[in-house]
Amino acid sequence: MDLRPIGVVIGPSEDEVNRNMWKGGVKGIIKVYEEFKEGLLGIENFSHIIVISWLHKITEDQRKILIVKPLRMTDLGYKLSELPTLGVFASHSPVRPNPIGITIVKLTKRQDNLLFVEGLDLYDGTPILDLKGYYPYQSKDVRVPEWSKKLRSKV
Amino acid sequence: MDLRPIGVVIGPSEDEVNRNMWKGGVKGIIKVYEEFKEGLLGIENFSHIIVISWLHKITEDQRKILIVKPLRMTDLGYKLSELPTLGVFASHSPVRPNPIGITIVKLTKRQDNLLFVEGLDLYDGTPILDLKGYYPYQSKDVRVPEWSKKLRSKV
Numbered sequence: 001m002d003l004r005p006i007g008v009v010i011g012p013s014e015d016e017v018n019r020n021m022w023k024g025g026v027k028g029i030i031k032v033y034e035e036f037k038e039g040l041l042g043i044e045n046f047s048h049i050i051v052i053s054w055l056h057k058i059t060e061d062q063r064k065i066l067i068v069k070p071l072r073m074t075d076l077g078y079k080l081s082e083l084p085t086l087g088v089f090a091s092h093s094p095v096r097p098n099p100i101g102i103t104i105v106k107l108t109k110r111q112d113n114l115l116f117v118e119g120l121d122l123y124d125g126t127p128i129l130d131l132k133g134y135y136p137y138q139s140k141d142v143r144v145p146e147w148s149k150k151l152r153s154k155v
Numbered sequence: 156m157d158l159r160p161i162g163v164v165i166g167p168s169e170d171e172v173n174r175n176m177w178k179g180g181v182k183g184i185i186k187v188y189e190e191f192k193e194g195l196l197g198i199e200n201f202s203h204i205i206v207i208s209w210l211h212k213i214t215e216d217q218r219k220i221l222i223v224k225p226l227r228m229t230d231l232g233y234k235l236s237e238l239p240t241l242g243v244f245a246s247h248s249p250v251r252p253n254p255i256g257i258t259i260v261k262l263t264k265r266q267d268n269l270l271f272v273e274g275l276d277l278y279d280g281t282p283i284l285d286l287k288g289y290y291p292y293q294s295k296d297v298r299v300p301e302w303s304k305k306l307r308s309k310v
Binding site: 038052085135 | 159196204205207221242245259284285288
């Protein structure tokens with residue numbers, strides 16, 4: 001089960017990413033390494049792509065954490081006591097046993113091995129593991145937790 | 156960049172999975188290993204979850220392939236000549252440099268460390284790398300390739 005990065009994020013400062021986390025993300029470039037470039041054939045026909053990344057800032061110790069609070073929500077003005085306590089698998093916390101990130105981004109332009117995207121929540125230098133064309137998932141009965149509906153009302 | 160399975164798929168026969176690939180997938184169980192069970196806290200409040208898996212049947216040689224045809228579509232009655240030639244990153248082919256699968260499934264029941272789900276396209280024994288609560292992605296301007304709209308009309 002070994003992974004090989006197929007590309008890397010070229011993005012703005014961490015500060016800018018953090019500031020825009022709740023505002024639809026930032027603009028950036030996904031640079032696919034030359035040896036994997038062929039795999040991009042036809043990707044420009046998708047308006048959105050799924051970006052699978054390795055959250056490289058997560059430490060070995062953080063990978064042992066199984067219970068979290070969605071701390072980033074304090075950016076929205078919430079107090080710690082107002083945030084739910086969650087298992088990592090019920091959250092999108094970057095802290096988790098396998099720090100794999102999933103982001104759906106808008107693909108605005110492809111220039112050879114460079115993908116210009118909007119909606120990134122990833123830092124400059126984040127290794128990319130995989131890309132997949134995005135198809136909207138259709139289901140009428142999607143339900144999200146109450147805490148989430150309430151807290152996200154501030155976004 | 157090492158991965159540790161956090162669970163495993165308990166599912167029906169491969170034959171059944173393949174037969175139902177275009178019919179919304181199969182029912183199965185995701186068994187989360189005891190040591191990671193705590194990470195499930197609150198997951199039952201989501202109707203749907205994102206399942207991130209390691210497509211364990213992909214060989215080292217298949218990980219070098221960058222151009223594919225969506226061969227599974229021959230199940231729908233298409234001839235090989237009717238199928239587009241695609242880069243792996245523009246497809247959801249299991250053949251890709253990092254054989255990571257993403258499936259959105261319906262969570263019908265949680266029983267301790269067992270998650271009963273519907274909509275699986277994974278084989279019995281597939282290692283699970285991560286789970287995340289599913290939030291519907293909202294975008295008005297999602298566009299998918301013409302070939303896909305045409306071919307999927309048979310589903």
